[in-house]
Amino acid sequence: MKHSAGPGQGRAWLLRLVIAFSFAQAAVSMARPAVSYRALALGADERAVGVIAGVYALLPLFAAVPLGRRTDHGRCAPLLPFGVALIAGGCALSGTAGSLVRMAAWSGVMGLGHLCFVIGAQSIVARQSSPEDQDRNFGHFTIGASLGQLIGPMAAGALIGGPDMAGTSALALLVSAGVCAVSLTSLWRIEFRTAAGRAGRDERGTARVPVHRILRTRGVPGGIFISLAVLSATDILTAYLPVVGEHRGIAPSVVGVLLSLRAGATIACRLVMTPLIDWLGRAVLIASTCGLAALLCAGIALPVPVWALAVMLVLLGFCLGVGQPLSMTTVVQAAPPEARSTALALRLTGNRLGQVAAPASAGLVAGVAGTAAPFVMLGGLLLIASGLGVRGARPRLPRSVAGRVRVRRGRSRPAEDPHIDTGPRP
Incomplete structure (x- = not known):
């Protein structure tokens, strides 16, 4: 069957x-x-x-x-x-x-x-x-x-x-x-093969795309960096929010609730991601959420009340929920078809490098400039990711707009037979 x-x-x-x-x-x-x-x-x-x-x-x-x-x-x-x-x-x-x-x-x-x-x-x-x-x-x-x-x-x-x-x-x-x-x-039975998928793999054979070619493909470096920045922000937030809470007199139980609010907002974001993409398009959504997350990370460094911190963490969790899944799509669609798993592996390699380098850098920054300084550093990292989201991703029109454009194009120009010379066009 x-x-x-x-x-x-x-x-x-x-x-x-x-x-x-x-x-x-x-x-x-x-x-x-x-x-x-x-x-x-x-x-x-x-x-x-x-x-x-x-x-x-x-x-x-x-x-x-x-x-x-x-x-x-x-x-x-x-x-x-x-x-x-x-x-x-x-x-x-x-x-x-x-x-x-x-x-x-x-x-x-x-x-x-x-x-x-x-x-x-x-x-x-x-x-x-x-x-x-x-x-x-x-x-x-x-x-x-x-x-x-x-x-x-x-x-x-x-x-x-x-x-x-x-x-x-x-x-x-x-x-x-x-x-x-x-x-x-x-x-069980988590993977099935379609005829098109088998044919595509047979045509590709065993050719291997060099890593440097994958990394030079437009969209791949940006997707890797966006994923690294978002994951670094999540890791450092989890590691350093208790330290910030200790300095500001926030009880550990309250810090735990704040981190749970962040995680819950991330889940909520991913449940409504499809209508957001239809409304804004992938490139705009990545750029806007990374830019807003940068401002929110910097805002955590300010001595704000607990309720304001909770609001910022909910918004931050929502924004950080966009980067990981959309960076996967960006990398998959940008990479050569025969090297998509390798491109995803390179993205995970970037994540692991971020998990090693970001906490070490945050520790150095915190030791020199105080416990709130790592959040300012994260703001800069996410701001760069926002710019790369615009430059590196392959922007597309939202589906609703793209559909209307296709309809207008279809009405304005009839289908043409490529074998018929229709003469010079204006």
């Missing part, structure tokens, strides 16, 4: 992918703070915790492009259970590790598993979505990440605590391994 990428079936595979991603992301978001708490309980200092956290992002840097190359010339779905196995194994073995070196190693395995899962999942969305549905499908796909980032830290906080920090953090890591394993239940 042949499968087709019809609307009903498209919604089915995408829903299963979102569910699987929610569990995998929740496991990672739960495990990462648990790893830090367990390392501290084993005697690590701040520098050692930073090294262990850095290994999570550094190790996948060397695997991203080879995995993307392999996915371009094969199936995407096998990467998903393989990534789940690595995440679950890294979580469980981090919970039983008795030394900091082993914890760093298993943290790297966890990061590699997350990379495998995300490359495979993003490549499936790119392959099985028609061009006009990619924005919507990538937006819905990233809802899974937002749900995991919302639930995971709260679950870790509920389990970790008390006098036996080593024991409770180990328990949280074992639970996160179980949560990740649940995602396997949604991965």
Whole structure:
């Protein structure tokens, strides 16, 4: 029986992918703070915790492009259970590790598993979505990440605590391994091949597009930088808002609520992304949200009341919800068709570099200019991303406007036969 990428079936595979991603992301978001708490309980200092956290992002840097190359010339779905196995194994073995070196190693395995899962999942969305549905499908796909980032830290906080920090953090890591394993239940028949997709891959053969050619394609560098800037803003906001709260006398429970509001606004943004794209178009939406996010990040550095901070974080979460899914579409549609998975892998490589470099830069800036200074730095980063969103993306008219233009063009000029000489045109 042949499968087709019809609307009903498209919604089915995408829903299963979102569910699987929610569990995998929740496991990672739960495990990462648990790893830090367990390392501290084993005697690590701040520098050692930073090294262990850095290994999570550094190790996948060397695997991203080879995995993307392999996915371009094969199936995407096998990467998903393989990534789940690595995440679950890294979580469980981090919970039983008795030394900091082993914890760093298993943290790297966890990061590699997350990379495998995300490359495979993003490549499936790119392959099985028609061009006009990619924005919507990538937006819905990233809802899974937002749900995991919302639930995971709260679950870790509920389990970790008390006098036996080593024991409770180990328990949280074992639970996160179980949560990740649940995602396997949604991965059955997650990928199907259409005749057009098979023919396209057969025509391409095994040709490999050089990385430098992909990076020089219009739209790809801008999409990578936008993704890096947005992810850096999310990471630094999560890491430094508690520090800002401590300096301003805001209780940790209130800071947790503020971060949850940010995550909830991101989910809301991705639910209404399709009408926003129809209204504004992708390039304008990216540029405007990154520009507004830049102003909001700079505003967090001001000593505003808690209610004003909450409003800014809701707006900021909404704006930051645009960059990740639309940067995926920008990169996929700009890259050569035979190298789309490699382009997505390069985008993830940029994300990992941002996860390593941005916190280090923020720490240096905060040490010199104060705890609010990293948010000003993020504002500058997002302002650059706003400019690249206009220059790098391939702008298009909103669908409603484009439809009217096509109708007008069709009425003003009849269809012409290319084999008939109609004479000189004015």
